[in-house]
Amino acid sequence: MKSLQVQIGQNLKNVRKVRGYSLDQLSSVTGVSKGMLAQIERGDSSPTVNTLWKIANGLQVSFSSLVEESHSSVSVVRLHDKKPVTEEEELFQVFPYFPYDPSRKFEIYYIELLPGCFHVSERHHSGVEEYVLATEGETTLKVGNETYSLVKGDSIRFQANQTHTYENRSSEISGCYNLIYYP
Known part of the structure; x- marks a missing residue:
């Protein structure tokens, strides 16, 4: 690899x-x-x-x-096999799970936010949507001028062509899956 x-x-x-x-x-x-x-x-x-x-x-x-490298028609993704792309002094870790496929028009990541993480995400093109599904801890998202707090089992969908941030205000790791849809 x-x-x-x-x-x-x-x-x-x-x-x-x-x-x-x-x-x-x-x-x-x-x-x-x-x-x-x-x-x-x-x-x-x-x-x-x-x-x-x-x-x-x-x-x-x-x-x-x-x-990502291209994969076969069946893919099993194991978090422990993935190398994260990091940001904010490695407090923000993105694990690419499924790369963009033009026939499906989406990609999926797992994101871990270590305690104290604050990450400003780049705006995406008009029409691009993000779906965030919380898996552990508490993740605070700010989309435009509104702030949302997500805990395990919560999810949010938003137009990603506006400023959005991911934050972990707690002392525990927070995690979420992120699906980005490209129309």
Whole structure:
């Protein structure tokens, strides 16, 4: 199995080559520096969640298309086998479960928020929806100007083209599944 850094680099380079973009053009559409993009493609840099979202949004591809290898028709995903993409000093951990599939138009992640985590998510394209299903602890989401608190068994759906944050205000780990739907 390839390291996550190498997989991200290969996926990014493949998308860039298919589109015929130079690194300068890729930097222009994503807002990420040419140097950082080159480091990511070579597998020399481990990009943050926000950097990956900037790249995905700029290229208009799913987040998971940048981090996952393709799989067979039957997939069993085990959390302990997944390597997280981290952010906020590793307090925010995203485990890619099922990458974007154009025929299904969604992707699924498991997210763990360690105590004290506060993560601002990148806005997505118009029409993109997020579905969050809480599995443990308490996760506080702010969508636009409204704040919602989710505990195990709770869920929320929202238009993701607005500012949204994920926060763990407790002393325990909180977790949730996140399904992102692309119309």
